[in-house]
Amino acid sequence: xxxxxxSAAVVxxxxxxxxxxxxxxxxxxxxxxxxxxxxxxxxxxxxAASHQNAVNANVPVSIAGGNVSAGPSSADQTATSTAxxxxxxxxxxxxxxxxxxxxxxxxxxxxxxxxxxxxxxxxKADTEQAAVGIAKSDQNAVNANVPVSIAGGNVxSGPSSAxxxxxxxxxxxxxxxxxxxxxxxxxxxxGSSGCHAGCGGSxxxxxxxxxxxxxxxxxxxAKSDQNAVNANVPVSIAGGNVNSGPSSAxxxxSSTANTHxxxxxxxxxxxxxxxxxxxxxxxxxxxxxxxxxxxxxKADTEQAAVGIAKSDQNAVNANVPVSIAGGNVxSGPSSAxxxxxxxAxxxxxxxxxxxxExxxxxxxxxxxxxxxxxxxxxxxxxxxxxxxxxxxxxxAKSDQNAVNGNxPVSIAGGNVSSGPSSADQTATSTAxxxxxxxxxxxxxxSLHQNLGGKDRGCGCDAKDRRDGxxxxxxxxxxxxxxxxxxxxxVGIQKAETDQWALGIAKSDQNAVNGNAPVSTAGGNVxSGPSSADQTATSTAxxxxxxxxxxxxxxxxxxxxxxxSCHAGCGGPxxxxVGxxxxxxxxxxxxxxxxxEQGQDRPGPxxxxxxxxxxxxxxxxPRLRLRSSxxxxxxxxxxxxxxxLPARDPExxxxxxxxxxxxxxxxxxxxxxxxxxxxxxxxxxxERGDADGDVERLHRRLQPREDRPEPMAASAPVGLADRxxxxxxRGYAAALLRLAVxxxxxxxxxxPAPAAAAVRESPVVERATTPYDASASCYxxxxxxxxxxxxxxxxxxxxTDVYALWRYDLRQVALxxxxxxxxxxxxxARASELGIWIFVLxxxxxxxxxxxxxxxPWGRPFxxxxxxxxxxxxxxxxxxxxxxxxDLSPPPRSFSRCPLKRAHRR
Numbered sequence: 040x041x042x043x044x045x046s047a048a049v050v051x052x053x054x055x056x057x058x059x060x061x062x063x064x065x066x067x068x069x070x071x072x073x074x075x076x077x078x079x080x081x082x083x084x085x086x087a088a089s090h091q092n093a094v095n096a097n098v099p100v101s102i103a104g105g106n107v108s109a110g111p112s113s114a115d116q117t118a119t120s121t122a123x124x125x126x127x128x129x130x131x132x133x134x135x136x137x138x139x140x141x142x143x144x145x146x147x148x149x150x151x152x153x154x155x156x157x158x159x160x161x162x163k164a165d166t167e168q169a170a171v172g173i174a175k176s177d178q179n180a181v182n183a184n185v186p187v188s189i190a191g192g193n194v195x196s197g198p199s200s201a202x203x204x205x206x207x208x209x210x211x212x213x214x215x216x217x218x219x220x221x222x223x224x225x226x227x228x229x230g231s232s233g234c235h236a237g238c239g240g241s242x243x244x245x246x247x248x249x250x251x252x253x254x255x256x257x258x259x260x261a262k263s264d265q266n267a268v269n270a271n272v273p274v275s276i277a278g279g280n281v282n283s284g285p286s287s288a289x290x291x292x293s294s295t296a297n298t299h300x301x302x303x304x305x306x307x308x309x310x311x312x313x314x315x316x317x318x319x320x321x322x323x324x325x326x327x328x329x330x331x332x333x334x335x336x337k338a339d340t341e342q343a344a345v346g347i348a349k350s351d352q353n354a355v356n357a358n359v360p361v362s363i364a365g366g367n368v369x370s371g372p373s374s375a376x377x378x379x380x381x382x383a384x385x386x387x388x389x390x391x392x393x394x395x396e397x398x399x400x401x402x403x404x405x406x407x408x409x410x411x412x413x414x415x416x417x418x419x420x421x422x423x424x425x426x427x428x429x430x431x432x433x434x435a436k437s438d439q440n441a442v443n444g445n446x447p448v449s450i451a452g453g454n455v456s457s458g459p460s461s462a463d464q465t466a467t468s469t470a471x472x473x474x475x476x477x478x479x480x481x482x483x484x485s486l487h488q489n490l491g492g493k494d495r496g497c498g499c500d501a502k503d504r505r506d507g508x509x510x511x512x513x514x515x516x517x518x519x520x521x522x523x524x525x526x527x528x529v530g531i532q533k534a535e536t537d538q539w540a541l542g543i544a545k546s547d548q549n550a551v552n553g554n555a556p557v558s559t560a561g562g563n564v565x566s567g568p569s570s571a572d573q574t575a576t577s578t579a580x581x582x583x584x585x586x587x588x589x590x591x592x593x594x595x596x597x598x599x600x601x602x603s604c605h606a607g608c609g610g611p612x613x614x615x616v617g618x619x620x621x622x623x624x625x626x627x628x629x630x631x632x633x634x635e636q637g638q639d640r641p642g643p644x645x646x647x648x649x650x651x652x653x654x655x656x657x658x659x660p661r662l663r664l665r666s667s668x669x670x671x672x673x674x675x676x677x678x679x680x681x682x683l684p685a686r687d688p689e690x691x692x693x694x695x696x697x698x699x700x701x702x703x704x705x706x707x708x709x710x711x712x713x714x715x716x717x718x719x720x721x722x723x724x725e726r727g728d729a730d731g732d733v734e735r736l737h738r739r740l741q742p743r744e745d746r747p748e749p750m751a752a753s754a755p756v757g758l759a760d761r762x763x764x765x766x767x768r769g770y771a772a773a774l775l776r777l778a779v780x781x782x783x784x785x786x787x788x789x790p791a792p793a794a795a796a797v798r799e800s801p802v803v804e805r806a807t808t809p810y811d812a813s814a815s816c817y818x819x820x821x822x823x824x825x826x827x828x829x830x831x832x833x834x835x836x837x838t839d840v841y842a843l844w845r846y847d848l849r850q851v852a853l854x855x856x857x858x859x860x861x862x863x864x865x866x867a868r869a870s871e872l873g874i875w876i877f878v879l880x881x882x883x884x885x886x887x888x889x890x891x892x893x894x895p896w897g898r899p900f901x902x903x904x905x906x907x908x909x910x911x912x913x914x915x916x917x918x919x920x921x922x923x924x925d926l927s928p929p930p931r932s933f934s935r936c937p938l939k940r941a942h943r944r
Contacts, residue, residue, distance in 0.1 A: 066152030066239055069142040069229075073160040079217075081128040083170045091120035091207075093180045100187045107190040111197040111284075112273065114184035119206045124172035124259075127214045132164045138225045143241065153239030153326055156229045161248045168215040168302075169256045176263045178207040178294075183270045194277040198284040198371075199360065201271035209296045213259040213346075216303045219251045224311045230328060233320060240326030240413055243316045245333070252339045255302040255389075264351045265294035265381075274361045281364040285371040285458070286447070288358035295382045300346040303390045306338045310397045317404045317415060327413030327522055330403045333420045342389040342476075343430040351438045352381040352468075361448045368451040372458040372567070373556070375445035378465045385471070385542075387433040391478045393425045402489045404524065414522030414609055415490045421530045423484055428537045429476040429585075436545045439468035439577075444553045455560040459567040462554035465574045472542040472581045478588070480534045480621075485594045490524040490611075523609030526599045529616045534589045536621075541628035542581035550575040587623040797821055800858045806879060806919040807851055810886045814851045816858035825852065842878045844885040846895070851882045864922045870929075876916050877909040877928045883916075884908030907936040 097114035101107045143154040184201035188194045230241035271288035275281045317328030358375035362368045404415030445462035449455045554571035558564045599613045803814035817825060823837040833839070843852040857875045860867040884905040888894040894901075913928045931938050 066154045066241070067142050068154065069140055069156040069158075071138055071140045071156070071158045073136050073138050075134045075136055075162045077132045077134060077164045079130045079132060079164075079166045079168075081130055081166075081168045081170075081215075083126045083128050085124040085126035085172045085211075085213075087122040087124040087174045087211075089120045089122040089176045089178075089209075091118060091176075091178045091180070093118035093178070093205075095181070095203075096183045096185070097201075098183070098185045098187070102189045104191045106192040106279075107188045107194045107196075107277070109186060109188055109194075109196040111199070112184055112186040113198075113200045113202070114182055114271075115202045116180060116182035116269075117204045118178060118180035118267075119208075120176045120178035120265075121206075121208045121210075122174040122176040122261075122263075123208075123210045123212075124174040124261075125212045126170045126172040126259075127212075127216070128168040128170050129216045130166050130168060130218070132166060132217075132219045134162045134164060134219075134221045136160050136162055136223045140225075140227045140229075142228070143230045147234050149235060150237040151234035151239060153241045153328070154229045155242045156227055157244045158225055158227050159244075159246045159248075160223050160225055161250075162221045162223055163250045164219045164221060165252045166217045166219060167254045168217060170213045170215050171258045172211040172213040173260045174209040174211040174262070176207045176209040176296075178205060178264065179266045180205040181268045182290075183268075183272070184288075185270070185272045185274070187274045189276045191278045193279040193366075194275045194281045194283075194364075196273060196275055196283045198286070199271060199273040200285075200287045200289070201269055201358075202289045203267060203269035203356075204291045205265060205267040205293070205354075207263045207265040207294045209261040209263040209350075211259040211261040211298045211300075211346075213257045213298075213300045214303075215255040215257050215301070217253045217255060218305045219253060220307045221249045221251060222309045223247050223249055225313065227314045227316075229316045235320060235322050237324045238321040238326060240328045240415075241316045242328065243314055243330045245312055245314050245331065246335075247310050247312050247333070248335045249308045249310060250337045251306045251308060253304045253306060253341070255304060255342045255344075257300045257302050257344045259298040259300040259345070259387075260347045261296040261298040262349045262351075263294045263296040265292060266353045267292040268355045269377075270355075270357045270359070271375075272357070272359045272361065276363045278365045280366040280453075281362045281368045281370075281451075283360060283362055283368075283370045285373070286358060286360040287372075287374045287376070288356055288445075289376045290354065290356035290443075291378045292352060292354040292441075293380045293382075294350045294352040295380075295384075296348040296350040297382075297384045297386075298346040298348040299386045300344045301386075301388045301390070302342040302344050304340045304342060305392045306340060307394045308336045308338060308396065310334050310336055312398070313400045315402045321408050323409060324411045325408040325413060327415045327524070328403045329416045330401055331418045332399055332401050333418075333422070334397050334399050335422045336395045336397055337424045338393045338395060339426045340391045340393060341428045342391060344387045344389050345432045346385040346387040346474075347434045348383040348385040348470075349434075349436045349438075350381045350383040352379060353440045354379040354442070356443045356464075358445045358462075359448065363450045365452045367453040367562075368449045368455045368457075368560070370447060370449060370457045372460070373445060373447040374459075374461045374463070375443055375554075376463045377441065377443035377552075379439065379441040379467070379550075381437045381439040381468045383435040383437040383470045383546075385433040385435040385473070387431045387472075387474045387542075389429040389431050389476045389478075391427045391429060393427060393478075393480045395423045395425060395481065396483045397421050397423055398485045400487045404490055408517055410518060411520040412517040412522060414524040414611070416525045417488055417490045417527070419486055419488050419526070419528045421484050421486050423482045423532045425480045425482060425534045427478045427480060427535070427587075429478060429539065431474045431476050431540045433472040433474040433542045433581075433583075435470040435472040435543070435579075435581075437468045437470040437547070437579075439466060439546075439548045439550070441466040441548075441550045441575075443551070443573075444555070445571075446553070446555045446557065448557045450559045452561045454562040454565070455558045456565045457556065457558060457567060460554060460556040460569045462552055462571040464550065464552035464572070466548065466550040466576070468546045468548040468577045470544040470546040470579045472544040472583075474540045474542040474582070475584045475586070476538045476540050477586045478536045478538060480536065480587075480589045482532045482534060482590065483592045484530050484532055485596075486528055486530050487596045488526050488528050489598045490526045517604050517608075518606075519604065520607040521604040521609060523611045524599050525612040526597055527614045528595055528597050529614075529618070530593050530595050531618045532591045532593055532620065533618075534591060534621045536587045536589065536623040538585040538587060538624065540583045540585050542583040544579040544581040546577045546579040548575060548577035583628065589621040589623060591619045591621060593617050593619060798858075800853075800862065802862045802920060803851070803853065803858060803879070805921070806916045807883065807886075809919070810883050811890075812849045812851055812883065812886050814853060814858075816853055816855045818855045822854045841874075842882050844882045844889075844900075846885070846889045849886070849889075851879065851886075853879075861920060861922075864920070864924065869924060869926055872922065872924070873913075873926045873928050876913055876920070876922075876926065877934075880909035880912035880916050881905045883912060903935045903937075906934040909934070910936060 095116035138160050140158050142156040182203035227245050229243045269290040312334050314332050316330040356377040399421050401419050403417045443464040552573035595617050597615050599611045798816050800814050800816050807814045826837040826840050892898050
């Protein structure tokens with residue numbers, strides 16, 4: 040030992056006399072960062088609609104004073120209506136990141152600063168998918184065979200038949216597929232210089248972050264409506280005898296609605312971090328190396344799938360041969376055969392697979408220090424977080440109304456001889472719902488830490504070293520003044536899986552099979568066999584399943600210090616924690632309902648069974664839900680995570696009842712004040728450039744001066760002069776004004792929830808495309824900026840402006856509330872829809888003015904003409920938007936279009 044200390048002292052004296060180039064050198068430093076971000080947004084919408092109205096009729100009429108002999112009469116119809124919507128999104132994201140850092144080295148021998156390095160890698164991948172598929176098939180098929188024979192003598196008719204095959208199919212196939220691969224490799228080597236004494240310890244920082252977020256939404260709706268009517272009604276009226284051939288009506292009706300909705304998401308995250316700090320040939324006064332290493336992996340997968348299948352079938356099959364004769368009636372066989380099938384299938388599935396692999400390796404210290412050796416320190420943390428939320432809803436509903444009737448009627452003054460009479464019916468109603476969620480999460484974590492182990496000067500062999508699991512492994516070659524090594528190692532794994540599945544299947548069946556032959560004769564009645572056979576089946580099946588599998592593997596290895604120190608020895612310290620948490624919440628809901636009527640019995644209407652109420656109604660399994668589940672919990676969880684928009688704090692709830700009238704009157708008073716202020720503003724001359732700068736976002740309302748303007752805007756409804764009563768429009772017009780203005784205040788002046796800043800509206804563009812114009816929707820802040828850019832005095836009253844015609848862009852600008860009302864016309868109020876359709880017609884009239892006489896340059900925009908154009912285009916725009924509701928435009932007393940005068944006759 041004395042020899043080693045003497046040799047160290049000689050080295051220090053030699054270094055003290057060394058040149059400046061070999062001493063007092065600062066350590067090297069390095070910074071390395073890699074960032075990757077990938078964002079994928081996909082939206083697909085598919086709508087298929089098939090409307091069919093098929094009518095097939097065969098009506099031969101024969102009238103004679105003598106005899107009538109008619110040949111065969113038949114009507115055959117095959118009607119098919121099909122609507123298919125296939126919508127899919129596929130996204131694949133691959134991110135590879137490799138960082139390598141080597142710092143240190145050099146020729147410094149004494150008083151050398153330690154090297155330092157920083158290495159960080161970040162990867163972020165966001166994938167959002169939304170697919171909506173809607174398929175609708177409406178079929179109305181009518182098939183009729185009605186031969187009519189009227190004769191003073193005898194009537195002889197051949198076979199009469201009506202055959203119908205009607206098929207209505209609606210299929211919606213919606214799928215989302217997303218795959219995200221993230222690979223990250225970091226390698227850091229710091230230190231290993233030629234310093235021998237007074238050497239500063241090296242330090243390193245290494246962090247790897249991976250974040251993958253996948254959001255999928257799939258909605259599929261399939262609806263099939265079928266109305267099939269098949270009738271065979273031969274009519275024979277004769278003064279003599281009636282001889283008729285066989286009569287039959289055959290119907291095959293099928294209505295099918297299928298919905299397939301699937302979401303598939305796969306996320307792979309691989310992370311490898313390797314850190315080596317320290318080492319070298321320092322012998323005395325050596326600072327301890329320190330290192331920081333952290334690996335973070337986070338994967339969020341959210342899936343929502345909704346499938347709705349609805350099949351409505353109304354099948355009517357009737358065979359009613361009528362024979363009226365003064366003599367005898369002889370009729371052949373009479374039959375009515377019906378096969379009716381109604382199927383609704385909803386298949387909804389979510390698949391999510393998340394793989395996370397993390398490997399952290401850290402080696403700090405080492406070297407040949409003999410005296411005054413600082414202890415190495417290291418921090419190592421590995422964090423893995425996987426969150427999977429799945430929400431699936433499947434609804435299948437089958438409504439079937441099947442009526443099959445065979446009613447031959449024979450009236451004769453003589454004898455009646457009729458053949459066999461039969462009615463056969465096979466009715467099937469099926470509703471099937473298959474809802475499933477599958478989630479698999481694999482987390483592998485391996486942490487290895489080696490601190491302060493020396494390979495030289497130990498004086499011990501390898502078999503004396505320990506395995507490191509108890510924190511005391513590894514020998515050290517330091518003999519005096521040795522600092523203890525310290526290490527911190529933590530591994531955290533968290534996996535959360537939330538699954539919610541609900542399946543509803545409902546089958547309603549009303550099957551009526553009747554065979555009621557009627558024979559009335561002055562003589563004898565001879566009838567053949569009569570039978571009615573019915574097979575009615577109603578099935579509702581709901582299959583709901585949740586499957587979650589979570590695998591967590593964690594390996595922590597720590598090797599700290601240990602030495603052969605004899606004097607001034609600091610003890611090693613180590614901290615090692617491993618945390619694993621796996622939560623799986625699964626909620627199941629299933630509801631089945633089946634209503635069926637079907638017994639083999641004759642008669643026009645099936646009688647109820649003894650001891651039961653109604654016509655053969657059966658009750659299926661009841662709704663069974665776990666008591667711990669509540670839908671509001673899911674909503675609150677999603678809202679806390681920022682997945683659902685919170686309520687607008689400024690919107691509030693509209694009051695109702697007597698209190699609402701008081702508050703509404705107060706709001707209307709403010710609204711009328713704003714309208715008056717804006718009216719006075721519009722009467723002033725316009726400011727700005729006369730040539731109309733297209734770069735400025737000003738809007739103009741032309742008050743009738745003959746000069747150009749850069750932009751025209753429609754005046755709000757209710758902007759007519761307040762002196763209408765003085766102009767002779769009367770007190771009734773003023774009351775009507777207050778009513779409509781109250782609607783505007785109560786329905787259109789509320790703050791709207793936050794939405795996309797500026798977006799296009801395909802629904803509104805159905806009306807603007809014929810005018811070579813586009814439509815854009817502005818949210819509340821952007822609408823305020825667009826209006827307030829040209830008129831500062833309207834600040835706070837931007838909602839008084841309902842639309843803008845931006846002639847430079849050929850764009851109709853609308854506030855977001857208008858687009859929401861027009862797009863959701865089924866839920867909007869009728870008076871509100873009438874206002875927005877009128878406003879849209881006003882702006883499209885400005886588009887015509889720009890095309891016809893080059894407004895605003897050729898001549899200014901005519902606002903009176905635009906108001907009248909809003910009324911003229913009202914029905915055309917309503918039809919273009921696809922609004923199937925009875926709507927009326929706002930009254931003319933609230934516009935500048937003159938009132939129509941009544942014409943006297």
